[in-house]
Amino acid sequence: MANVSIxxxxxxxxxVSIIKGVDVDIQDGEFVILVGPSGCGKSTLLRMIAxxxxxxxxxxxxxxxxxxxxxPKDRDIAMVFQSYALYxxxxxxxxxxxxxxxxxVPKAEQxxxxxxxxxxxxxTQLLDRYPRQLSGGQRQRxxxxxxIVRDPQVFLFDEPLSNLDAKLxxxxxxxxxxxxxxxKTTTVYVTHDQIEAMTMADKxxxxxDGIVEQVGAPLELYDRPANRFVAGFIGSPAMNFIDGRxxxxxxxxxxGAVLSLGAQPPVPxxxxxxxxxxxxxxxxxxxxxxxxxxxxxxxxxxxxxxTTLMVKVEGGSLTVLLRERCSLKxxxxxxxxxxxxxxxxxxxxxxxxxxx
Amino acid sequence: xxxxxxxxEWTAVRLSLKVALTAMAASVVPGIxxxxxxxxxxxxxxxxxxxxxxxxxVLPPVxxxxxxxxxxxxxxxxxxxxxxxxxxxxxxxWTGAALACAVMxxxxxxxxxxxxxxxxxxxxxxxxxxxxxxxxxxxxxxxxPLILPGILAGMVxxxxxxxxxxGATITFVSNIPGETQTIPSxxxxxxxxxxxxxxxxxxxxxxxxxxxxxxxxSEWMARRVxxxxxxx
Ligand SMILES: Nc1ncnc2c1ncn2[C@@H]1O[C@H](COP(=O)(O)OP(=O)(O)OP(=O)(O)O)[C@@H](O)[C@H]1O
Ligand SMILES: [Mg+2]
Numbered sequence: 124m125a126n127v128s129i130x131x132x133x134x135x136x137x138x139v140s141i142i143k144g145v146d147v148d149i150q151d152g153e154f155v156i157l158v159g160p161s162g163c164g165k166s167t168l169l170r171m172i173a174x175x176x177x178x179x180x181x182x183x184x185x186x187x188x189x190x191x192x193x194x195p196k197d198r199d200i201a202m203v204f205q206s207y208a209l210y211x212x213x214x215x216x217x218x219x220x221x222x223x224x225x226x227x228v229p230k231a232e233q234x235x236x237x238x239x240x241x242x243x244x245x246x247t248q249l250l251d252r253y254p255r256q257l258s259g260g261q262r263q264r265x266x267x268x269x270x271i272v273r274d275p276q277v278f279l280f281d282e283p284l285s286n287l288d289a290k291l292x293x294x295x296x297x298x299x300x301x302x303x304x305x306x307k308t309t310t311v312y313v314t315h316d317q318i319e320a321m322t323m324a325d326k327x328x329x330x331x332d333g334i335v336e337q338v339g340a341p342l343e344l345y346d347r348p349a350n351r352f353v354a355g356f357i358g359s360p361a362m363n364f365i366d367g368r369x370x371x372x373x374x375x376x377x378x379g380a381v382l383s384l385g386a387q388p389p390v391p392x393x394x395x396x397x398x399x400x401x402x403x404x405x406x407x408x409x410x411x412x413x414x415x416x417x418x419x420x421x422x423x424x425x426x427x428x429x430t431t432l433m434v435k436v437e438g439g440s441l442t443v444l445l446r447e448r449c450s451l452k453x454x455x456x457x458x459x460x461x462x463x464x465x466x467x468x469x470x471x472x473x474x475x476x477x478x479x
Numbered sequence: 480x481x482x483x484x485x486x487x488e489w490t491a492v493r494l495s496l497k498v499a500l501t502a503m504a505a506s507v508v509p510g511i512x513x514x515x516x517x518x519x520x521x522x523x524x525x526x527x528x529x530x531x532x533x534x535x536x537v538l539p540p541v542x543x544x545x546x547x548x549x550x551x552x553x554x555x556x557x558x559x560x561x562x563x564x565x566x567x568x569x570x571x572x573w574t575g576a577a578l579a580c581a582v583m584x585x586x587x588x589x590x591x592x593x594x595x596x597x598x599x600x601x602x603x604x605x606x607x608x609x610x611x612x613x614x615x616x617x618x619x620x621x622x623x624p625l626i627l628p629g630i631l632a633g634m635v636x637x638x639x640x641x642x643x644x645x646g647a648t649i650t651f652v653s654n655i656p657g658e659t660q661t662i663p664s665x666x667x668x669x670x671x672x673x674x675x676x677x678x679x680x681x682x683x684x685x686x687x688x689x690x691x692x693x694x695x696x697s698e699w700m701a702r703r704v705x706x707x708x709x710x711x
Binding site for chain 2 (some may be wrong): 170174175188204211212221225226269368
């Protein structure tokens, strides 16, 4: 096991700069998730850790070694690909034994270790099959098994679950987490699914456009997003943003509605701000209540356990998540009041300046 | 059977097979290497190499044969070097015929191998690297088995091209019975002499039979390989 440190790492493909100076510290045994929208450079960064892309500038260390010029085979890592990358001409057992065969481990020992890994992944019955005779979920397990058998210092995962159906994905999420708790191997895991990130990670690295927006524990990012991007990216349904300005009475919307603020933000009165509030932190009131935003119900989406409302307000729409069932009908006039101490204020550059 | 073909015709058939098999065998390893270079290499002059390899496909065979004569003939720079230092003489020898056939078939072999390399999922090779494999090992254990069907197809194309090669061969090594007279040259000669029609027809039939046989063998091998590779 080892820690991984990424220091001011940059990557350009020709003239195009893709990774624009990334710093991340990954502790020994930590499960770190790189998350961000498509094209932000997550896979590129992971491939740089693996040694599959060279590093234009900066430094990557695994353990105490700078690995910039060390080829993938000597980095003591194992990578699991989105497409699984199983060898079609090898059986499941041969695929899993691949790294052992390279190391010249005796056949009997190979068999034993493959058996162990197969048993822990429920693959014992499939060892003699070829990858094309397996389902997507089974292939995914074989890919993980192949990585586990290598017993590396660091596991690298690139969207390993994105080709699975929703139900299997949830099951595998738990299984990977359990696996990590058992093996305690340092893991870097890439996904664009923020739920995966929230549920699995010890630490999340939110990337956007080749830079790191914020690093932190899942709930830390949820409760104290550094900026509007992170606030909008983490959490589902996404946070609501309302534009307005700071007045003596509180946060004032374009419509004239005023939301009182628990604390005075550190900006002058009159400043243009964005008010961020999560869908579950809006309460439904009767129209006309003070300290609320007038709204009209547009769509009601019951999921069974809770209800999502899409409502129209002056100048836009908001999402409301109710924990209980509700009898609201589309077209009905309501008012929304934020739960106190759950809102965030962002300045014009998108930085969070206060939580109120 | 043996009196169905005249001794001269038998000689041409045997010589053709020897020339074609030699040409094919000699091209395989360089063909794979060039295909890899063209498909994976990032080096100066890659484009030029690509053009050079493909030239025999677009040039008139006679021109290729003449170029070989200029380069590999007794007085050509390469031919003189080979003859003086290694004792290898190509001009007017069956080995020269094999060289002409190999050169003519080379682009076909390279193309077939290149296509199969292109079809290999790079992630398979990447994964091998991250699992601790040296690039040479990756090639031998991952890439090579996956491109084997393409290599077989390329070998058959190269062999078939060699069996049918005429222009470059006759220009480079002439048409000497027993030394450089392959089936096509023999057919050509027979059609030029009175009463040669029977021989020409027999050799034509032999030529067709060998080509069909080669195709059949390659199909059979490709199917076996594919079954082993993909477990179908
Ligand atoms: N070999 C390459 N040459 C040129 N550009 C590349 C190359 N590989 C990736 N890119 C570019 O780099 C950017 C980041 O790609 P990357 O694959 O890292 O994104 P990602 O965050 O993993 O996205 P996704 O979630 O869609 O997988 C993209 O704009 C992509 O077009
Ligand atoms: Mg990606």
